[in-house]
Amino acid sequence: MNDSAMLRTTVMQKSVVAITGLVMVLFLIAHLSGNLLVFAGPDAINSYAAGLRDVSALLWTARIVLLASLVLHVYFTVRLRQLSREARPIQYRMQRYEASTFASRTMLISGLVIFSYVAFHLAHFTWGKIYPQYYAATYFLDGRGPVHDVYSMVVRSFQEWWISALYIVAVTFVMIHLVHATQSALQTLGIYHKRYVHSIRKASIALAIVLWVGYVLIPLASLTRILKPLT
Numbered sequence: 001m002n003d004s005a006m007l008r009t010t011v012m013q014k015s016v017v018a019i020t021g022l023v024m025v026l027f028l029i030a031h032l033s034g035n036l037l038v039f040a041g042p043d044a045i046n047s048y049a050a051g052l053r054d055v056s057a058l059l060w061t062a063r064i065v066l067l068a069s070l071v072l073h074v075y076f077t078v079r080l081r082q083l084s085r086e087a088r089p090i091q092y093r094m095q096r097y098e099a100s101t102f103a104s105r106t107m108l109i110s111g112l113v114i115f116s117y118v119a120f121h122l123a124h125f126t127w128g129k130i131y132p133q134y135y136a137a138t139y140f141l142d143g144r145g146p147v148h149d150v151y152s153m154v155v156r157s158f159q160e161w162w163i164s165a166l167y168i169v170a171v172t173f174v175m176i177h178l179v180h181a182t183q184s185a186l187q188t189l190g191i192y193h194k195r196y197v198h199s200i201r202k203a204s205i206a207l208a209i210v211l212w213v214g215y216v217l218i219p220l221a222s223l224t225r226i227l228k229p230l231t
């Protein structure tokens with residue numbers, strides 16, 4: 001491949017990684033907004049979950065977009081690493097860390113941890129394989145009848161300390177990944193200017209902190225019984 005073709009391929013692949021990453025950030029914001037309904041009680045979160053099932057065409061479209069984003073994101077990240085190795089056959093003898101941050105150096109490891117976590121999370125809450133007895137709970141919604149009791153499933157699961165610990169660690173990795181990812185994606189897409197470097201950095205750290213606090217509140221509130229199980 002000549003230099004200009006290589007550059008075009010790299011820019012195209014980086015753009016895909018950036019756009020699919022931003023799609024997943026939007027999902028994280030939407031997912032947290034839905035999950036926080038657990039604090040409004042079982043009626044609120046269970047009718048929200050049942051409502052999502054009612055708009056199944058929309059739900060499945062969102063799932064397909066999310067899955068496609070994940071696959072493309074991982075695939076092109078791997079391709080980009082290969083391209084940069086091929087372009088630099090002799091490895092650096094010394095790693096230079098001055099210009100990089102902890103988050104940027106650990107993108108691959110945090111990405112792998114998140115990937116494993118998502119697989120566990122789907123087995124846990126979507127397929128009900130980790131604690132089937134909590135997944136099996138049903139709830140009677142006024143004017144609708146019995147629905148999946150997402151409230152009890154979430155609260156009871158997080159009262160198992162190891163589940164809470166695992167989620168808190170995983171969410172921490174997600175947020176470390178996100179701090180670098182948001183800045184890097186905006187840079188790739190050209191939404192970046194020297195004057196705003198510090199503001200963009202602060203905004204991506206602020207977003208990661210807000211999301212981290214939101215996600216971690218749910219296991220912590222369940223462990224401390226601020227969120228109480230129904231039976």
Ligand code: HEM
Pocket residue numbers: 031035049063066114118121122125126150154167171174215216218219
């Ligand atoms: C305290 C933290 C979290 C809670 C309480 C939570 C809760 C849930 C629940 C209840 C579901 C099942 C929805 C259903 O099938 O009815 C779900 C699905 C899902 N969650 Fe989470 N989640 C948390 C964190 C995360 C994080 C950090 C990520 C991403 C890194 C994530 C990604 C997903 C995905 C991809 C699905 C599948 C969506 C679908 O197929 O409908 N979740 N989550």
